[in-house]
Amino acid sequence: MIADTAQQKHAAAIARRHADTAAEKPSDVAIQSLAAVAASFSTDGYVSRANGRRLVSRNGDLSYEMHFQLDRNNISGKRVAVWPSAMVGSLKLRQWRAQHGTAWGSLPSYSSYFAGGHIGNLRQPPGWMEWDFADPTRRDITADDLIEAIREILVPFFASFRDPRSVLDAFDRAEMLSPVWAIEFAQAHFGRDGAEHVGRLVLDKQPQLLDRFLATVEVYRVEGLPRARNSDSACDLAAMAVFLGLNLSVS
Secondary structure: OHHHHHHHHHHHHHHHHOOOOOOOOHHHHHHHHHHHHHHHHHOOOOEEEOOOOEEEEEEOOEEEEEEEEEOOOOEOOOEOEEEEEEEEEEHHHHHHHHHHOEOOEOOOOOOOEEEEEEHHHHOOOOOOOOEEOOOHHHHHHHHHHHHHHHHHHHHHHHHOOOOHHHHHHHHHHOOOOOHHHHHHHHHHHHHHHHHHHHHHHHHHHOHHHHHHHHHHHHHHHHHOOOOOOOOOHHHHHHHHHHHHOOOOOOO
């Protein structure tokens, strides 16, 4: 994938120096192609925004969004790659984050989101997925294929989150949410008991984190919370426990 990306960047740089002014612009092709996708999901209650680049639906507190990112290395007449992703958000969670901030200080840019990702990471096994609309003779076929993939992967993913309780049920069944997001959601909707329930689930599923988690909690209580997250799940969990005053002792 890294090699492919490097080749695409190189090809895009060459194409810009020798641009075909008569060729269709990737952004125009994407708008036209994604219109068919938006039309297919309009009857499901999805509203098209940003020229079809976002499809949004709401169910009470929860929102469901499909986002279609264009590859920055697209080339007029040669490559119009689209990368779909999905995000689930919560109004109550956004309000809670606005009021309380995060364990690391600033309000995150994803203020309402708590679950989602690239479409290829929401299936098993995970893998990269993209759709290229450059060939005008295959655009309808490509759009139909994208619509089918959304119905097979993203629609069932969204269906896992019907209401706030189902969010915690989804976390019980599989690690569909990051621990930090799941704990924040549980705190916002169910208070401290919900947040502690999720935190203990994390430690039950990943017992190898326990020793480092306990040690880091003691450090944070003495030295204060760090200003930024790192890639260590035990440290993230410890920061949330100290920030919210959670008791995550495993019985």
